[in-house]
Amino acid sequence: MSLDSHIEKVLWTQDQILDRVTQIASQITHDFNAAPHPPLFVGVATGALLFFADLVRRIQLPLSVDLVRAQSYGSGTLSNGAPSVSLDLKLDVKGKHVVLVEDIVDTGCTLSCLIAHLEAKGASSVSICAFLDKPTRRKVPIKLVGDGKFYKGFECPDYFVVGYGMDFAELYRNLPYIGVLKPEHYK
Ligand SMILES: O=P(O)(O)OC[C@H]1O[C@H](OP(=O)(O)OP(=O)(O)O)[C@H](O)[C@@H]1O
Numbered sequence: 001m002s003l004d005s006h007i008e009k010v011l012w013t014q015d016q017i018l019d020r021v022t023q024i025a026s027q028i029t030h031d032f033n034a035a036p037h038p039p040l041f042v043g044v045a046t047g048a049l050l051f052f053a054d055l056v057r058r059i060q061l062p063l064s065v066d067l068v069r070a071q072s073y074g075s076g077t078l079s080n081g082a083p084s085v086s087l088d089l090k091l092d093v094k095g096k097h098v099v100l101v102e103d104i105v106d107t108g109c110t111l112s113c114l115i116a117h118l119e120a121k122g123a124s125s126v127s128i129c130a131f132l133d134k135p136t137r138r139k140v141p142i143k144l145v146g147d148g149k150f151y152k153g154f155e156c157p158d159y160f161v162v163g164y165g166m167d168f169a170e171l172y173r174n175l176p177y178i179g180v181l182k183p184e185h186y187k
């Protein structure tokens with residue numbers, strides 16, 4: 001059975017995704033062009049992996065990259081509760097303009113935890129770049145740091161989506177598009 005046959009509906013095709021990533025990258029290039037120091041782009045593992053790689057390759061600025069991980073979700077569609085940092089950055093964020101790159105903001109718990117972590121480590125600003133935003137599910141407001149901005153790809157309806165880095169039970173991250181699984185595969 002093919003991978004595509006697990007999908008009930010496609011919400012964003014590969015072409016739509018990459019067009020939007022190109023637009024966000026050019027907005028970020030414009031916004032950070034006059035910054036005195038190269039920004040630091042921090043991808044939130046594991047889900048942001050594909051978006052992060054596509055995004056940073058399209059930004060026409062010198063920049064640094066790093067990764068961070070916060071554990072919040074179990075293997076299914078339900079959160080495990082309050083997340084905590086389980087893989088810290090390699091680079092020093094003190095005095096840096098940081099852009100946290102996420103695949104999706106849902107309750108906001110993961111990003112809030114990571115923003116607080118970066119602020120405590122002395123980042124001079126923290127911006128968010130999330131490919132999808134599900135504002136209807138928000139439990140914690142996203143509080144940016146300094147003159148940080150919130151970049152987003154698309155607003156996502158209240159489905160548990162997979163693909164373009166996003167998983168269900170650690171599967172489907174490799175789909176090049178974003179969609180919803182057939183009900184029998186959410187088991
Ligand atoms: O806004 P929230 O409700 O916190 O949800 C968003 C987070 O959930 C997912 O990560 P997950 O913890 O499932 O790990 P993963 O990146 O390894 O898939 C996603 O990648 C975000 O990081």
Ligand code: HPA
Pocket residue numbers: 073104106159160161162166167168
């Ligand atoms: O819809 C989603 N899909 C995958 N991972 C997620 N983490 C929060 N929401 C989602």
